[in-house]
Amino acid sequence: MKKITDDDWEKVFGLKKEEREQEEYQEFVRHIRELTIDGFPKDKNKNISPKKIKIPKKSILNIDDQLDLHGLTREESAIHLKEFFINAKGERLKIVLIITGKGKHSEKGAALKPFVEKWLKTEGNKFVKSFGTAPKAHGGEGAFVVFLR
Numbered sequence: 001m002k003k004i005t006d007d008d009w010e011k012v013f014g015l016k017k018e019e020r021e022q023e024e025y026q027e028f029v030r031h032i033r034e035l036t037i038d039g040f041p042k043d044k045n046k047n048i049s050p051k052k053i054k055i056p057k058k059s060i061l062n063i064d065d066q067l068d069l070h071g072l073t074r075e076e077s078a079i080h081l082k083e084f085f086i087n088a089k090g091e092r093l094k095i096v097l098i099i100t101g102k103g104k105h106s107e108k109g110a111a112l113k114p115f116v117e118k119w120l121k122t123e124g125n126k127f128v129k130s131f132g133t134a135p136k137a138h139g140g141e142g143a144f145v146v147f148l149r
Helices: 006-013 017-036 074-090 110-123
Strands: 065-068 093-101 128-133 142-147
Touching: 065 074, 074 093, 074 110, 074 142, 110 128, 110 142
Parallel strands: 065 093
Antiparallel strands: 093 142, 128 142
16 A cells, blocks of 8 residues: 655645644544543443544553563453453553554464454453554554553
8 A cells, every 4th residue: 555645645635744743633632631531421331332543653642551462362362451451440540552563473464453453342342442553652553552441
């Protein structure tokens, strides 16, 4: 897949790189504010599918804890994810990092990343408010930042 250059982006969408980054940042800030307001009824929260958000690449976040899944199978990862999120909920953590790796050392490409994303949306919905690909400082494409309920 060809990457769109900043000049092409500006021609097509009329936004300069700085304006685009500022809009992404403002959208991220609005999302963070929504997360900090607990206006949702507790029982309805559990059935709401987590929202995948875009986290600005240059963000630096205060990560409460992390889980590294490198080298694990999908089955092992599912067990570790469930245990990790149960503990995180018990400790009242707010932001965690799930490291999946980019799949560059796998013959068939990334296997864990799509599995973890699906897990977060389905089984993880009782723990997860939202998640997104980690910014570069926290692992970039090889990790997820997860905002907990």
